[in-house]
Amino acid sequence: MAVGKKDIECPPYAEGTPLSDADINDKKVTYVEDHPDIRYSWTAGQAISKFLNGLKEGKILGVKCNKCGRTMVPPRMFCELCYKPIDGWVELKDTGTVETFSISYIDPDARPLPEPVIVAVISIDGASPHMGIMHILGEIKPEDVYIGMKVKAVWKGEEEREGAITDIKYWKPLEG
């Protein structure tokens, strides 16, 4: 085995050939483009199925574990901290508190949005403290949102609801 020859002055040395957008668009290098057709059908599972059916009826459902005493949302079949099945379902209120928020100017593909979207983590009243879900805020100007603000869910009409997280259109500030 060779004795170590550390004669490289200051590692690393940069290797690799950078390309720009133009190099691809002008076909300066060869490449292959592939547009796959990949489709999925995900099962919601026991807990989220019931949660979605509850949303269709205009209710937010949570679950409770008697060992650690938490009431959890989004609901799950087993408590992940105690690692045992949950002990029962609870109907929660449709009001909550803003735990944190952000004002987004980009869409999922990093393209700019015409109007900013306000996303927040909202802890639901009736569940244990800091049990939050992620959702959108509406009927409020971005500069007026603050952590600790109380909000209420704005639901779609009964015929429009389909049992999805979007059955709640957004959350608006609670007056008073």
Next chain:
Amino acid sequence: MIEKIVNPKELRHWDGKIELYWVYTSGRAGDEFFKKLMNEEKFLAAKCKKCGKVYFPPRIYCEKDFSETEFVEVSGEGKVRAFTVARLDAYEKPLEKPEIYAVIDIDNTDGCLIHLLGEVEPEDIKVGMKVKPVLKPKSEREGKITDIVYFKPI
């Protein structure tokens, strides 16, 4: 234990797609190979400077001893090592005309290529048969493996 939902109508699912597409660059070795094929109709392989193994398609490194390789020209002709006749397409629908796929050992290299065989009927193919590549006309070539239309018997 609480009761589970068993009515299939109440069990929910969600449909979605993976909406991405990919652009794969050919890489240093691949770029040389496809450009030579597209512009000059010549085939390149890569020979390891240390152990002499000839890689086809070419690579910039030898996978056994990690030393550099140098490009060498080869004719692109070869022999059929194995073949199969496909009568259904990728979605299991019948093809109009059966397609013949073969593993072709390329002459003067230690490598091989998987490609179509053409201008031959399935019953006439034999393992060890000599074949040569047929390329698209120069104006239609794109710098991809499909610039070779198929291999035909010599």
Next chain:
Amino acid sequence: MVMEVEKISGLKFHKKQDVAIVGAGMTTFKRRLNETGRELSYLAVKQALEEAGITIDNVEMVVMGSAPDTFDGFHMKGEYLLDGAGGSDRPYMRVFVGGGTGVFAPIAGYWHVASGLADICLVVCEEKMSSTHPHPQSAFKYIWDPILDRPLKPNLIWIFALEMRRYMHVHNIKHEDIALVSVKNKANALDHPCAQVAERITVEDVLNSEPMALPVRRLDVSPPSDGAAALIMVAPHIARQLTDNPVWVTGVGWALDTTWWTNRDLYFPRYVAEAAKMAYRQAHITDPRKEIDVAEPYDPFDYKELHHMEGLGLAKKGEAPILTREGVTQRDGDLPTCPSGGLLGVGNPISAAMGVKACELYWQLAYRAGKRQVAKEVTTGVCQAWGDLMQVGTVMVMSNKR
């Protein structure tokens, strides 16, 4: 400042042999590279072998760290990369824990040698994010829950923005103090030959840059990159033959938190603290702030460096911005942090970020970092990576004294 006792307990640190690092290498990090994933792995491994002074025949086992197949667009990406990563005809495995892979792959390499199964293990990380279209960020759409999150059309930046807002709120930190990290790291990266976005900017540049998801702005974020990095880990008797100055791995730790990230308070990375506790216990470190000489925490966003410094115990909760403001984390300060320029300055090819975390720590402790070498004498350092939906903490402690 003593680490709080948290949940992980009952750990035993039996090992057959110590582990040393004797060589490292990396390719340049750029938005788009021509080379394929295999060629990038080869270039990084070649450099690491040269520095260590061994050939590929001496390597006994190989660990590859690489992010989801979705980025490169190859199913079974680990197997695809095998021949370029030196994996032909030897035991080869692929590991992945999101962004934490940059330090998790060396930890997996550590297992190979510390267990006695191998005396020489090669660790490679490679990423080619540029293959993903329309934008590498689009692949991150699939990290979200399909039923509860994706219908709201989220962007990955949202989780960082929500965490940053919470961190700023709980400790009352201003964006100006956080922006100092971006200024520092991008300036540090000017001395790194592989850097993608090294530049001299000011706090005003950061605060005026394009808003992405407030409070996050464009200059708060590291770019997607292509690149590869490699490390050579060996047993003590091999290290003795190769060099007089090996760098020893004295502690490793990794921990994950629950996927229900909306049920957690995001202002403190508990999972990083757990992983650090594990690594510090193995390395016999009780006061990280005093005993760590140089740190490479994971900095995909500027506030993340501060967040992780607190998780690693290098600063009390809420005090990391004060250390930055006072210059303690500069290269000539008392606790140089991200002297390489980190991800904000050099680039973020997910797992290949090993090049600016574990590899950089090795170069610093071996006094081979050239212009990036920190001013003070260094004995012990820590590098850390983070990943997924704010879940993974991976930590490695190294020392040049055994």
